[in-house]
Amino acid sequence: PPYSLDWENARLLCKFLRLFYEATLRFFGSLIVTSNSYFHELVGIQSELYKLCNLDGDSLLKRMVEGMKMKYDKYWGNIEKMNLLFFVAVVLDLRYKMKYIVYWFNKGYAKPKAESMVEKVRGAIDRLYAHYATEFETTSSSASGSSSCVTSNVASSSMSSASNTYDPWKSVVEEFQHHLAQEDSGECKTEVDRYLSEASEPPCALGFDILGWWRVNSSKYKILSHVARCSGVSVVESAIMRS
Numbered sequence: 743p744p745y746s747l748d749w750e751n752a753r754l755l756c757k758f759l760r761l762f763y764e765a766t767l768r769f770f771g772s773l774i775v776t777s778n779s780y781f782h783e784l785v786g787i788q789s790e791l792y793k794l795c796n797l798d799g800d801s802l803l804k805r806m807v808e809g810m811k812m813k814y815d816k817y818w819g820n821i822e823k824m825n826l827l828f829f830v831a832v833v834l835d836l837r838y839k840m841k842y843i844v845y846w847f848n849k850g851y852a853k854p855k856a857e858s859m860v861e862k863v864r865g866a867i868d869r870l871y872a873h874y875a876t877e878f879e880t881t882s883s884s885a886s887g888s889s890s891c892v893t894s895n896v897a898s899s900s901m902s903s904a905s906n907t908y909d910p911w912k913s914v915v916e917e918f919q920h921h922l923a924q925e926d927s928g929e930c931k932t933e934v935d936r937y938l939s940e941a942s943e944p945p946c947a948l949g950f951d952i953l954g955w956w957r958v959n960s961s962k963y964k965i966l967s968h969v970a971r972c973s974g975v976s977v978v979e980s981a982i983m984r985s
Contacts, residue, residue, distance in 0.1 A: 751803050754794070754803065755803060755806075758790060758794060758807070761786065761787060761790055762787070765783040765786070765787060768783065769783065777827075777828075777831040778831045778832055778834070778835040778952055780828050780831070781828055781829060781831070781832045781843070781846075782832075784818055784828075785846050785850075787814065788814065788818070788850065791807060791810060791811040791814055792811075794807040795807055795808055795811055821847070821851070821855075821859055822855075822858075822859065822862075826862060826863060826866040827866070829843050829859075829863040829866075830863065830866055830867055830870065833863065833867060833938075834867075834952075834956075834966075834969065834970045835952055836937075836942055836943050836952075836955065837942055837943045837944065837945045837950065838942065838945065839937075839938055839942055840860070840863075840864065840938055841942075842945075843859075843860065843863060844856075844860055847859050847860060867934055867969070868932075868934060870969045871932060871933070871934050871965060871966060871969055874965050874968045874969050874972070875932075875965050877968075878964065878965050878968070933963045933964070933965055933966040934966060936963075937963060937966055943955075952970075953971070956970045956971060
């Protein structure tokens with residue numbers, strides 16, 4: 743009959759295999775947004791693998807875990823070869839942002855490698871933002887160009903009838919607005935800077951709807967919300983399916 747140590751190893755193995763089972767369900771869930779959770783699952787699996795490899799106990803169980811760790815390292819061990827959109831999706835989850843990946847990169851890898859990966863992730867976000875900013879500007883200029891043709895006659899007649907009286911109050915307000923614009927551009931040049939500098943949501947917030955949040959805040963983050971919807975979700979999902 744099995745000894746108490748055998749039952750303990752069996753319980754340990756079931757607990758470990760359940761981690762893979764639940765991760766698989768979440769990875770391939772079709773009714774929930776999953777792209778922002780891939781990195782969490784990988785970190786959890788990696789942590790458990792390292793823990794069990796260093797655990798004293800049944801040698802058969804340890805060999806089994808070591809074999810699984812070798813396969814994990816083959817496909818997921820080198821973060822420099824992973825699709826950067828895995829990390830971008832985490833940053834665009836306002837419960838975690840950059841601080842989350844900085845923490846885990848520094849915990850799992852040497853400082854130079856961690857710093858290099860943080861720079862690559864931030865660079866990827868900036869490039870995505872620049873891409874969608876160009877598209878947004880093109881769309882906006884086309885819309886403004888068509889509307890200006892309609893209103894040009896009305897505007898010119900209004901300008902001719904307007905008084906040229908100097909307004910000191912208006913001048914002071916305009917000067918202050920110009921100052922604020924310069925100050926904001928110096929502190930937060932893009933929506934990315936503003937988003938990352940603002941407070942995060944609690945990491946354990948239950949029922950948090952990430953797509954709903956970006957939908958509600960799309961007027962605040964006109965360009966970054968497009969990055970979150972188009973690049974931070976759909977592209978990552980197709981990438982994991984190809985892997």
